[in-house]
Amino acid sequence: MSDARQLLADAQTAEVKGDKAEAIKLLRKVAEIYRDKQLGTKALKVLRHIRRLEGVDEAAHDEGVMPFETQVFEGPTPARTMPERGPVLADPAVEAWCSFCCRPNSEVGRLVAAPTGTFICAACLKAATAMLLT
Ligand SMILES: [Zn+2]
Numbered sequence: 001m002s003d004a005r006q007l008l009a010d011a012q013t014a015e016v017k018g019d020k021a022e023a024i025k026l027l028r029k030v031a032e033i034y035r036d037k038q039l040g041t042k043a044l045k046v047l048r049h050i051r052r053l054e055g056v057d058e059a060a061h062d063e064g065v066m067p068f069e070t071q072v073f074e075g076p077t078p079a080r081t082m083p084e085r086g087p088v089l090a091d092p093a094v095e096a097w098c099s100f101c102c103r104p105n106s107e108v109g110r111l112v113a114a115p116t117g118t119f120i121c122a123a124c125l126k127a128a129t130a131m132l133l134t
Pocket residue numbers: 098099100101102103108120121122123124125
């Protein structure tokens with residue numbers, strides 16, 4: 001994890017200096033490291049911050065600067081926390097599969113994510129809604 005930690009520190013330094021391009025480049029490496037380590041939540045947070053730096057994800061700008069910095073740990077993996085308890089729209093940049101029909105988001109479009117790391121596509125949501133609301 002020390003690679004990611006160092007890259008995050010370097011990215012923060014670059015961001016403070018106003019070098020957004022360098023910060024984004026470093027943060028992309030961090031996201032790749034997290035992704036390769038199956039740390040999806042951390043990877044998503046880094047990707048969100050990249051989008052904020054790029055000025056794309058304005059909805060998330062109120063999260064402040066580098067909110068994930070405090071979540072970089074050395075040593076054993078900390079207990080999982082689930083701050084988001086309801087459904088959220090999954091990041092389309094992340095490869096994911098509908099947990100019901102097992103089709104990838106590249107095929108079924110955007111997915112809704114649950115706090116348990118599961119996803120549902122529009123077709124399965126429609127079928128489930130019909131079951132629940134009849
Ligand atoms: Zn589905």
